[in-house]
Amino acid sequence: MRYPRNAWYVASWEQDLEPEVPFGITILGEPIVLYRSAAGRVVAMEDRCVHRLAPLSRGRCEGERLRCMYHGLLYDPDGAVVEIPGQDTIPPQAKVRTYQALVRHSWIWVWMGDAAKADPALVPPAVGFDDPDYILGKGQLDYAAEARLINDNLLDFSHLSFVHANSFGASESWARNRPKVIPIERGVRVEQWIVGERSMRADAPADRWSTYDFLIPGVLLMTGGSFPVGTAASLDFGRPDLSKAMHGVTFTSQAVTPMREKTARYFFSWGPRRDMGDEKQRDLLMGIAAQAFAEDKAIIEAQQHIIDATPHPRIMPTSADKGVTLFNRLVERLVREEAAAGTPAMPDKIAGENAVS
Numbered sequence: 001m002r003y004p005r006n007a008w009y010v011a012s013w014e015q016d017l018e019p020e021v022p023f024g025i026t027i028l029g030e031p032i033v034l035y036r037s038a039a040g041r042v043v044a045m046e047d048r049c050v051h052r053l054a055p056l057s058r059g060r061c062e063g064e065r066l067r068c069m070y071h072g073l074l075y076d077p078d079g080a081v082v083e084i085p086g087q088d089t090i091p092p093q094a095k096v097r098t099y100q101a102l103v104r105h106s107w108i109w110v111w112m113g114d115a116a117k118a119d120p121a122l123v124p125p126a127v128g129f130d131d132p133d134y135i136l137g138k139g140q141l142d143y144a145a146e147a148r149l150i151n152d153n154l155l156d157f158s159h160l161s162f163v164h165a166n167s168f169g170a171s172e173s174w175a176r177n178r179p180k181v182i183p184i185e186r187g188v189r190v191e192q193w194i195v196g197e198r199s200m201r202a203d204a205p206a207d208r209w210s211t212y213d214f215l216i217p218g219v220l221l222m223t224g225g226s227f228p229v230g231t232a233a234s235l236d237f238g239r240p241d242l243s244k245a246m247h248g249v250t251f252t253s254q255a256v257t258p259m260r261e262k263t264a265r266y267f268f269s270w271g272p273r274r275d276m277g278d279e280k281q282r283d284l285l286m287g288i289a290a291q292a293f294a295e296d297k298a299i300i301e302a303q304q305h306i307i308d309a310t311p312h313p314r315i316m317p318t319s320a321d322k323g324v325t326l327f328n329r330l331v332e333r334l335v336r337e338e339a340a341a342g343t344p345a346m347p348d349k350i351a352g353e354n355a356v357s
Helices: 147-155 157-163 279-308 319-341
Strands: 008-013 023-027 030-036 042-046 060-062 065-067 081-083 098-104 107-111 137-143 180-184 187-197 206-215 219-227 247-258 264-272
Touching: 008 023, 008 030, 008 247, 008 264, 023 247, 030 107, 137 279, 147 206, 147 247, 147 264, 147 279, 147 319, 157 279, 180 319, 187 319, 264 279
Parallel strands: none
Antiparallel strands: 008 107, 023 030, 030 042, 042 098, 060 065, 098 107, 137 264, 180 187, 187 206, 206 219, 219 247, 247 264
16 A cells, blocks of 8 residues: 655654664655754754765764764755765765654654645644643554554454453453544544443443544544443433543554555554543553553554465455545545655555555
């Protein structure tokens, strides 16, 4: 599957980009080096020296600039070579591609498409560590699987009943009840009541409300809470007022970044609303998350292995796949529109020859 380029992809946690220390990541098959300059500017450029193609992520920051530590070429933040040791003339083509980058919601975002269309308003409205209302923990995992499979997993929570019976303590209600799925701008919204659920190792059953937006290019923003049994019916299964929840009001931001062919990086944060939890509650949630997301990783990587071993793999959709279908159609439409507008496609190798269609 192809992915849209005109979108903000998460490249790193803000906290993980040390001042004046280059950091390398591959996004959509393109090696990128990030660095925070002496003045605090976040720079993103092609991780490939023009001389002998050595990785600039192994380089050295010098104020606002980055030096390749193979033969010493020095780059400005705009990607231009400004010094070649021992050579006075610098060829005009001595320049690497740069990318629009910004810091928001504790993530570093990189725009992979047309720089002229890099609209900061299109950054998904995640919750970062600077949000005073939540106490968050963070983590990330690298997958040996195509990013689309992770997106599909996040768009269909019916798997909670089986993959996460031990970690989340999810009942079969998640598999047997269908959520409301609503198309929204650049994504889908999923809303669901689970009635009488003993979830998250709670002592008593409750009506559990959850809602999340899943946005281009693959960002999940989710909240919810637990209410007295009977609340869902009293609201005709409509949206509740989270300020009236008994407990369990949390927020999670998750992002899936396609890297190389059939590899992806999965970023996540999770924690309680400050008036309903503390650092101890956050740490408990992060422990549960570590178990649950490892369960996801195991099944998805196993799924990728079977897909790779299957000639011409096809899927058989079920009624639980509405969110998956709507989101993937949106992705396909955006990719088509970009192609029509002349935006270069991602390298074919990232799509993968055996991508499930």
